[in-house]
Amino acid sequence: ASQKPVLLTGASGNLGRMLARELAALGHTLVLTDIKPFPDDLPAGAKFTTADLGDEVTMHHLADGCGAILHFGGVSVDRPFEEVLDPNLRGLYHIYEAARRNAARVLFASSNHSIGFHERSEKLDYDCAFRPDSFYGLSKAYGELIGRLYWDKHGVENLNVRIGSCFPEVANARMLSTWLSYADLARLCDAFLKAPRVGHAVVWGASDNPASFWGKDHRDRIGWQPQDTAETARAQVKDKVSGNPVVERYQGGDYCANDYSRAA
Numbered sequence: 001a002s003q004k005p006v007l008l009t010g011a012s013g014n015l016g017r018m019l020a021r022e023l024a025a026l027g028h029t030l031v032l033t034d035i036k037p038f039p040d041d042l043p044a045g046a047k048f049t050t051a052d053l054g055d056e057v058t059m060h061h062l063a064d065g066c067g068a069i070l071h072f073g074g075v076s077v078d079r080p081f082e083e084v085l086d087p088n089l090r091g092l093y094h095i096y097e098a099a100r101r102n103a104a105r106v107l108f109a110s111s112n113h114s115i116g117f118h119e120r121s122e123k124l125d126y127d128c129a130f131r132p133d134s135f136y137g138l139s140k141a142y143g144e145l146i147g148r149l150y151w152d153k154h155g156v157e158n159l160n161v162r163i164g165s166c167f168p169e170v171a172n173a174r175m176l177s178t179w180l181s182y183a184d185l186a187r188l189c190d191a192f193l194k195a196p197r198v199g200h201a202v203v204w205g206a207s208d209n210p211a212s213f214w215g216k217d218h219r220d221r222i223g224w225q226p227q228d229t230a231e232t233a234r235a236q237v238k239d240k241v242s243g244n245p246v247v248e249r250y251q252g253g254d255y256c257a258n259d260y261s262r263a264a
């Protein structure tokens, strides 16, 4: 566990803003960055710099002296290849080189869309095959694999959180399986920052949902257990389904159906 500053990318996004607030309140010293300005009051002790993940010099400068990087920056939804390329592939390289120079550990906000073409009837463990459902999901698989490379080759520790659906509320039937509460994510990040050793780890980013698609992972390494559950929202959301058979068949839901042109 490091008392050094923590670099949080994507700080102006929904999850970044929440984490900036919660982690500052837990006593972490934060270096915040995003391509967009930070819309809230800065938490105590935090600094914010507007920057592009494609700007290698600035990324390395921001990471100087940091003990950990929480990487929530980049394109966070299904977008065309050209839009994903710079932030999510080149940007990951800049983050990992910065981590290597500082002997910092990395938490990568990966996504269920890296494995989205597994069927909902499957229960997956951390070592399941990547089955990306979009160029976005493919970039998340790449982000996990660059972590694998930097651990094996350079000893850069990293935790890859395959986030399900991290929103304030459970909004539809799929989220009975995929929902991650804000509080569970904040506790996960805090546990990561305090863990003595991480290595290369994969954790399913979901609350304690009985209908989860996901099983074994490396959560014991950081001593994290989710405390919230989507199940309490079942009555309100159980009928909120898409009616599209491709969406309902696969774990990645609507990302699987976007631009889908397979005949059978």
Ligand code: 15L
Binding pocket: 076, 077, 111, 112, 113, 163, 164, 165, 166, 178, 252
């Ligand atoms: C994600 O990766 C997205 O960032 C988020 O907006 C949701 O679409 C989420 O996955 C999900 O699968 O619900």
